Amino acid sequence: MALKSSNKVETNVYELEITVDAETFTEACKKAYMKQRKSIQIPGFRKGKATQGMIEKVYGEGAFYEEALEIVYPEAVGSAFDEAGLKVIDQPTDVEFPVMNKQDGVVIKMKVTTYPEVKLGEYKSLKGKMLDTEATDEDVENELKSMQDRNSRLVTVEDRESQMGDTCDIDFEGFVDGVAFEGGKGENYPLELGSNSFIPGFEEQVAGHKTGEEFDVNVTFPEQYEASLAGKDAVFKCKINEIKTKELPELDDEFAKDVSEFDTLDELKADLKKQISERKEANAKTDYENQLIEQVVENMEVEIPECMNKQKCDEMIQDYSYRLQMQGLDLNTYLQYLGQTMEQFREQFMDGAKQQVKVKLALDAIVKAENIEATEEEIAEEIAKLAEQYNMEADKIKAAVTQEQLTDDIVTRKAVDFVVDNSVKE
Structure with missing residues (x-):
């Protein structure tokens, strides 16, 4: 099995020609025969006792070609992708088999869509503004009003x-x-x-x-x-x-005792001020990161295959459907309630999907450009954090999440940190 040719025919699309030698395909036909023989009836033979040659004589030489192709196809195609150095992101299209027999082997022709090439623009020394993180007396009063309302x-x-x-x-x-x-x-x-x-x-x-x-x-x-x-x-x-x-209940010390661990309203206010400040700091950090990443995306050059956007959109809808199921609803019933078709529903997610794809491509490019890696210690820390978050044993986390996924999450976060650490706060 070998890659005969790999030609770029358009942006992110390659045309491949792959060969499977006659000996390999012939052996695959034998395996197909061994797998199917018990279910094949030939006149004059007990069921399952007919030879491969007799079956091919009755049904034609290609009797086992389809099954044999299923045997050799995955390895042949996977090896060809590796040999060509292509990161394929979608199912092959325009697949043809101009040659398929035991004398000549198999020739496979196909087109594949590959992970896009990203040309990074400026991603260092970017500028952004930090939101105000001070918790004001007005913020505290608004929080108290919400607590009042919840306890009314x-x-x-x-x-x-x-x-x-x-x-x-x-x-x-x-x-x-x-x-x-x-x-x-x-x-x-x-x-x-x-x-x-x-x-x-x-x-x-x-x-x-x-x-x-x-x-x-x-x-x-x-x-x-x-x-x-x-x-x-x-x-x-x-x-x-x-x-x-x-x-509404009165805002006094008794209220503080009823709704919190504190004995006085002043203590409750002080704690609320601290919580609001922490929340604002977290929001400001996220907003600042988003400002910078938006600039990275704007500065890069890339042509994104539409299949990537569709795949991300599918993921978002699947996640939404799962959350509906947790509430006892199925997606089709929900769409009927909204009076929407699936296509209309998908449109609502597509813009967000496209933006997420752009962000991921930009961060992956930074990971590559800066040789960002995840250490064994960082992976172990990530597993421990997930185990605590989901109240699961570390071994179960390892079984549920691949090391590749863990590594990807870690290096993506480190790429964001790199952009932030090399930015300028206005």
């Missing part, structure tokens, strides 16, 4: 109209052109006014009504809604059964 309770109110922020227990039924539609009815539904959980304009029209009052809500379904309702005008017959409002 709902109390029923009488003799007043509903307001934005209230939670209304409502009955409703929707009609389009005077006909009730499926899924448009609900009873004793708790709707928080201002949560934007209903169709735009619905919640605002519930506000201003009292308990026991019946009224109509007129809305237009968004164009992106389920196909049968998209863009249509609807009338919802509504009734408010009960109005509840949030009752």
Whole structure:
């Protein structure tokens, strides 16, 4: 088996011609015969007892070619890729077998898409601005308000109209052109006014009504809604059964004791200030890195094969689907709820996929240019960190994640650190 020729026919695309010698292919035919003989019936022979020659005489010399090709193809193609020094990133196309017999062996012709060549531009001495990391008193107050809201309770109110922020227990039924539609009815539904959980304009029209009052809500379904309702005008017959409002706890030492490990409100505020500052520092670090990496991407030259973008998009959708499954939903049901086709859903991910591919190509190029490597100690530390994160034994982490994946993660992070360490803060 050998690589006969490798020719670049366009950017990131090579045309290969690969040969499998007659002896190797003949031996593969014998292996194919041994594998299939028990299932082949030839008149005059007991099942499984016919010789290879007799079977080929009855069914033709090529009786075992297809199976033999499956035997030799993977090694022949893999060896050819290595010999040509090509990093192939997609399934071969335009695959042909102009020659395939035991006298001459096999000739395989194909086109392959390879990992793109990246020409790095400037990636050192880049400039970026760090976000402010100071935790202000206003930040602390906002955090306390959020904690207040999370620890509030709902109390029923009488003799007043509903307001934005209230939670209304409502009955409703929707009609389009005077006909009730499926899924448009609900009873004793708790709707928080201002949560934007209903169709735009619905919640605002519930506000201003009292308990026991019946009224109509007129809305237009968004164009992106389920196909049968998209863009249509609807009338919802509504009734408010009960109005509840949030009752916030007092911000005092008792509140601090109830919601934290601290005895005083001042201690809680000090801890919140520290947490906010740490959070801002982490966000500032990430934002600064992103600024620099965006510049690296802008400065490089590369033609990216479309298959890389599609593969990354597939990965992102698969990850999204997995997270939906964790919530008890499947992707097809979710798409029906959104009123979207898979193609429309994919479009939402494609821009992000393209950017991720560009970033990875840029960082891989820096790893190569700077000879960045992962040490055994760093790999061991990464395994220990993952084991702690997922509460698993180190051996199970090693079985689940390849060393190649671990190495790739480490050198990618080190490439980002290299860009940051060689940058200039404005």
